[in-house]
Amino acid sequence: MNDVAAPFLATDVLQAWTLLPALAETQTLIEALCGRGWEVSRNCQSLGEVIEALQSTDTPPDLLITRIRLPDGDAFELIRRLASIRNAPAVFLISRQQRSVVKAAESLCDAHGVRVGGHADMPVRLTAALPQFDAFRAAGCQRRHRAQRNAPLQAQELEYLVDHGGIRAFMQPKMRLSSRRITGFEALMRGVGADGRVISPILLIEPLGNAGLLMRATLQMFDQTVAFLMDCLNDGIAVGASVNVPLSLISDYGFCRKLVERVEKVGLDPSWITIEITEDEAMSNPALVIENTARIRMFGFNLSIDDFGTAYSSFSQLTKIPFSEIKIERSFICGMESDKSKMAVVSACALLGSRLGLEVVAEGVETRAELNAVIEAGCSDIQGFLISKPVPVPEAAAWLRSLDGERVALADEAALQSWIPNL
Amino acid sequence: MDSSAGNDQPLALIVDDNAVNRNVTGQMLRRLGWASVQVESGMLALEQLRTRVFDMLLLDLRMQDMDGEETCRRIRNDLGLKDLTIVAYTAHGMEDDRERILDAGFDRMLIKPIFLDDLRTLCAHVRPTV
Numbered sequence: 001m002n003d004v005a006a007p008f009l010a011t012d013v014l015q016a017w018t019l020l021p022a023l024a025e026t027q028t029l030i031e032a033l034c035g036r037g038w039e040v041s042r043n044c045q046s047l048g049e050v051i052e053a054l055q056s057t058d059t060p061p062d063l064l065i066t067r068i069r070l071p072d073g074d075a076f077e078l079i080r081r082l083a084s085i086r087n088a089p090a091v092f093l094i095s096r097q098q099r100s101v102v103k104a105a106e107s108l109c110d111a112h113g114v115r116v117g118g119h120a121d122m123p124v125r126l127t128a129a130l131p132q133f134d135a136f137r138a139a140g141c142q143r144r145h146r147a148q149r150n151a152p153l154q155a156q157e158l159e160y161l162v163d164h165g166g167i168r169a170f171m172q173p174k175m176r177l178s179s180r181r182i183t184g185f186e187a188l189m190r191g192v193g194a195d196g197r198v199i200s201p202i203l204l205i206e207p208l209g210n211a212g213l214l215m216r217a218t219l220q221m222f223d224q225t226v227a228f229l230m231d232c233l234n235d236g237i238a239v240g241a242s243v244n245v246p247l248s249l250i251s252d253y254g255f256c257r258k259l260v261e262r263v264e265k266v267g268l269d270p271s272w273i274t275i276e277i278t279e280d281e282a283m284s285n286p287a288l289v290i291e292n293t294a295r296i297r298m299f300g301f302n303l304s305i306d307d308f309g310t311a312y313s314s315f316s317q318l319t320k321i322p323f324s325e326i327k328i329e330r331s332f333i334c335g336m337e338s339d340k341s342k343m344a345v346v347s348a349c350a351l352l353g354s355r356l357g358l359e360v361v362a363e364g365v366e367t368r369a370e371l372n373a374v375i376e377a378g379c380s381d382i383q384g385f386l387i388s389k390p391v392p393v394p395e396a397a398a399w400l401r402s403l404d405g406e407r408v409a410l411a412d413e414a415a416l417q418s419w420i421p422n423l
Numbered sequence: 424m425d426s427s428a429g430n431d432q433p434l435a436l437i438v439d440d441n442a443v444n445r446n447v448t449g450q451m452l453r454r455l456g457w458a459s460v461q462v463e464s465g466m467l468a469l470e471q472l473r474t475r476v477f478d479m480l481l482l483d484l485r486m487q488d489m490d491g492e493e494t495c496r497r498i499r500n501d502l503g504l505k506d507l508t509i510v511a512y513t514a515h516g517m518e519d520d521r522e523r524i525l526d527a528g529f530d531r532m533l534i535k536p537i538f539l540d541d542l543r544t545l546c547a548h549v550r551p552t553v
Binding site: 176178179181183230233234235236237238239240267268269271272297300405406 | 441442443444446447450451453454514535536537538539540
């Protein structure tokens, strides 16, 4: 993969402002930051002052270090007002509030699209706070370099990719927890430029939609997925695969017919293919979604609800849409072993899914601790870097054949024995 | 297609009008120590069953000429094969029809697509010694 981050440049200096009225450690903190590649260019004393300053500057800071309680308001109001400011800084929260209040402030940032730089409890301990500033600075520098390198693709560049086989399905395997066997793959869209550079989906999917090329690109993904499956099945390896399809395309009868024609042409039973739609789309217009998802099932494809947990599912709608699988969004899986609320959400999703007769896939499983936690929560399958990152089709095909009976050998087998029967 | 062999090797009949499915199911059964005969319709299945003894029948419910339920009824009633294990496989979401399917004479129901683990469990149930 060529989309690795640019090397960290020590000469990059990030700008911070503070909003830390009456905080005893302010000066110590500022001095520590100045020695670590930060420039603290403004110290504000009130919410009103910081908003006014942000509205009148052409060079807003990268980070705003703020208390949660402020003399003329609080960080919640600040976050809301930051959302309407162009190039608003990320926020670093300093408070003596209970953890749930800090988490709520971070969630509000997410909801408003304001980035979170970190948080520290009062009194501020530099040993806990400074690593967070360092991490933010490193990520910020990478983001700058990436932004310079990954300028948005122009319409003709996108067209070139679509016309010349530059849209590629990268395959990420899915493992059944009860047997540790690979039962499927998710096809994830990547662009591969003429120079071999891999283009991330963030730079592809929305721009392809804007350029009117998403249907062609999705069909190319589908074709590659079908070819991959036929190759596996003809070799006696029973695996399925899923393809992400936006609701706008599923709602197009002509598009659905094209999917059917493609599987019929090669004689592939459509039940080997799962169409994934995102939860927020699935929960949008009920009548439209039910009509179109039912049609997908009528044609024999399976149907999965992706990013489960991120939108606002209605229980009644879940029972009306003929899903065969739910995929729990990675943000719930990340670090869930040490987060009781995430554990509760994932367990509840798993229970709901299994009672509805659905497979429940945990996405983004990266560590053994997360693996143990999703098993405990009752998920049926996992996907994530612990098994494999998404890889090009030939690599996925070779990897699958290298396994012993499609079974994944995880290091430290003994730790799993209590959970997984040795089939 | 016939991949049957030795005397004590269990034998399955796979009935599916999709060639890719017949092939992959046959290959998986072979990995599990079973032999199989594969046919593409209910009529051909009846012909096979008149001539040889099978340990298990895997039957796709959604076939063009004679559907799975009708095929199963004829096997039970016309051929009188009351003890043969007959397994239906069908699309996801037909759990509500499970009772009706079992009433048609099937012993078990599998949801498509069928993976190796599904067959392993099934085979262990039908012929535990293999």
